[in-house]
Amino acid sequence: MISSITSNLPVFLIIIPLFLAFIIPTFARRLKLVEGLVISIEFIWLLGAVYLASIILKQSGQPIIYSMGGWQAPWGIELKIGSLSAFFMLVITGVSLPVAIFSKGNLVQEVGSKERASRFYVLLLLLGGAMAGMALTNDLFNTYVLVEVASISCCALVSIRKHPRASEAAFKYLILATLGSAFILGGIGYIFMLTGYLNMGFANIAMNQIWQNSPNAVWIAMTFVFIGFGVKAALFPLHVWLPDAHSNAPTPASAILSGLAVKGYILCYLKFMYDVFGPNLMMQFNMDKILVLAGMIAIIAGSLFALSQDELKRRLAYSTVAQIGYLFLGLGLMNQKGLTGMLFYLASHAVIKSALFLSAGSIITATGKKKISDLAGIGKKMPISMGVFTIASLGLIGIPLFSGFVGKWYLLLGSFESGNTLAAIIIILGSVLCAAYLLPIIRIAYFGEVSDDKVKDPALPQKIALLILALAVLVLGIIPGSVLELASRAAAELLMIQ
């Protein structure tokens, strides 16, 4: 029994959240039961991901290949569990659990009714299952279907609050996300017709043999995939849906959307670029330079937009646009250090942005004020929420001993190694701009005049969730240890360095 579970662990990691998502609606009114079940399943899920990561860390070399139903590739569908998938599973499960804990007992006042609150859990689990699938699958069409499942759940998460602005943001998001997936499917179509395979490994081999026959078609496939995932991952200037969607969703939903969902698409793009086209083709078609350039533009533009916002959640949403720029920049650096930095930054941004959105959300629900200028003196009344916000802000800016620093340091090393001094300057400039839009919030909160209204920190589950995330920011910054090791192995795996 135990051995059959451990040997089929990858499948269980995808199926368990999906299965629970589909049985929750049968007892949707018993919210307490749903909450308990979701938190315990998320915890088991995290343990599974940790176990998977420990197996991967112990054995060096080839990734584990799991054939679904016993059919061998290229006829069957494969799951490939390498360092990259294990790393990403850790990120997904590690962020979902605090968000699920945060939602306990807190959602009803924000979304309206108990049934709506349990619908949130259904969507959270669907999104989690789809992202786990995106991390583990080795099949192009599977990736498309899972991307669609993820993006529909994201749109539904935005529209869960019955507010006209939320519906409007969700519709905009849905239309643009579907536009993106049409591009992705088109790209997959080109890859399939060029190579005749949907399995990433086989497609990669075939692609590298035949690309010289029809370079234009390869170029079109690359562009389609770039635009598609660019829209979905909110790469500037394709980010137009993000600020509305992320600032109108309920608090835990915006944490999961900004922290995780966007990263899922970046992971898929990473797999498409490195596992399907391969580093050699990326260089041939100058994709590395394009990605670095797009990343640099996104860092500067996103930060400037964030500076000009007075609404707290919108400022955080635009800050996500800037951080996505760092990830695309790291994707294009194409060396071991740059990719390690990019992956580590992805993990640390997932933790930091969830912490920021959750603490900002609890401040907004407690005070009812959305504007930054209204938050004077909040740090004295809500010490835990604002404390976590401060720790996460320092992490995002990249102060040493906080997790953002490690990622940014490796990105800097990577850009020096590839001889791109401009990228290094932009990385530092991005940090400065990040300080410029986050530190004023902290200054107002701690040194502003204290107003009279009585607000206090949220209840126990919310405090626990916030403290877990703040602790994660510090731990990843001080002792990155095995997470960094896993990231650097994943980078080596992507670049095919043995």
Added chain:
Amino acid sequence: MKILFEKLLINYPYTIAVLLFSIGALIVVNKPNLFKKLIGINIMESSIFIMFVGGGYIRGGAVPAIEGGKSHSLYINPLPSALMLTGIVVSVSVTAFALALIFRLYKSYGTVDSNKIVKMRNEAMGE
């Protein structure tokens, strides 16, 4: 130029797919009516389906099944058609969800024109 046209004519499924894709994208970007945006999305997705199915089709190929012990020299590739069944299911669910959202927007704003909705929302925020 003549060769280009010949190529476009011979590969007519792809030509149609590209045309439909552009038409769909144009509708999504240009039309303010939410229903029309949704129709545009559907046209775009259909164009991708045509591209896939066209890619699997071989002129003169037989149905990929051995019937009565007779085998053919050419078979149509059934995989893209099977994939597109899944694609159609995905596009139907997106459409259903989008229609529900349009219904909700119509109930709260009384219009399906996106320009008017933006205008009304900005006025509400200005107050």
